[in-house]
Amino acid sequence: MPRYGARARRTHEYARGVAVAPPAVVEPVPGNGTTIAFWPDAEIFGTARCSFPVLAERFRQVAFLDRGLRISLTDERPAGEARAVLFRFPDGVRDFVAALDAEAGAALHPNVIGFEREDPRMAGTMEAALLWNGCREERMRGFANSLATAQGGTHVDGFRDRVAAAVTAYARERGLLAAADPDLRADRVGAGLTAVVSVKLDRLEFLGATRGLLGNPDVRVCVGEAVREYLGSWFEGQPERAAEVVGRIVRGVPQD
Structure with missing residues (x-):
């Protein structure tokens, strides 16, 4: 027994x-x-x-996307030279953004903005994190049910559009943009932005045959609303950092 x-x-x-x-x-x-x-x-x-580097990179990615998940990988094929790695990231996509920024050569920065939310309208959950830092290029990663969406999709579109809207609204409220100035474009706001947006849905809808472009229409609205709310709250709670970030975006200066 x-x-x-x-x-x-x-x-x-x-x-x-x-x-x-x-x-x-x-x-x-x-x-x-x-x-x-x-x-x-x-x-x-x-x-x-099996390729140890390929498996290690994929497991690392999955560990980022599933906060707190512990994944270990051991390669026992080389006699007497076993390799082993362990992945666990308690802050999930926030850790992912920090790692992407560090890999690009930027200094680690504490101001990673992140949020998560469940929304029944899209029958799923979202988790996103972002950071302005380093060079002028945008580093954006999108995922649906832990699968990379290399071509983006509705989750990425909603994220980028609402980040630009939130930055524009803050710039107007603080007088950094005049009433006659046009809204800030997403590509301008994305300069120097490192971000990860991950959605987990009951039903995935992809456009095309490669499963690299998410097509769920409700996701765009839901992600966009959450981004606008959480980023707006961050701006209000971190006024000095917000003024610095948004001011540099308006002037077209890379983040430190």
């Missing part, structure tokens, strides 16, 4: 998507969790050799 507090360990094996046998109870174990053992099929993938 299993001892008090132990749980039954169950195994289930598949081959090419088909169950080899029904789930089987193996032995009692303490605690809980899931372990997946996977062996690539050379006839399907073309090769059975």
Whole structure:
């Protein structure tokens, strides 16, 4: 009989998507969790050799996108030279933005702006973070259900549009833009911006065959509203930093 507090360990094996046998109870174990053992099929993938750097980068990305998730990767193939990495990021996409900024050569900056929200209108959740710093280029990453959307989509469009609207509104309120001045364009506001916007949806809608362009129409509105609200609150709560950031954007000067 299993001892008090132990749980039954169950195994289930598949081959090419088909169950080899029904789930089987193996032995009692303490605690809980899931372990997946996977062996690539050379006839399907073309090769059975896994790339440690490729897997490590993907697992690192997933750990960023799922705050607090712990992922370890060990390569035992080199005899006596095993490699191992562990990924866990307690601040999720905020840590992602800080890492992207550091990789671009900018100094680590404490003012990463981040928020998360669940919105039933889009049947899902959103998490986003941004930081103005460093060079003039925009570094924007979009994800849907932890999959990179290389071509962007409604989540990225809603994010960029509302960031520009929030910056424009703040600039007008503080007299940094005159009434006759046009609104700040998204590409101008995006200069020096590092950002990650991640949505997790019950139903994904992609445009095109590559699954790189998110098409859910409600996502654009929901993400845009959240960005405008949270960024506006950050501006109000950090007036000195907000005036510095927005002032530099209006003048077209890169962030320090």
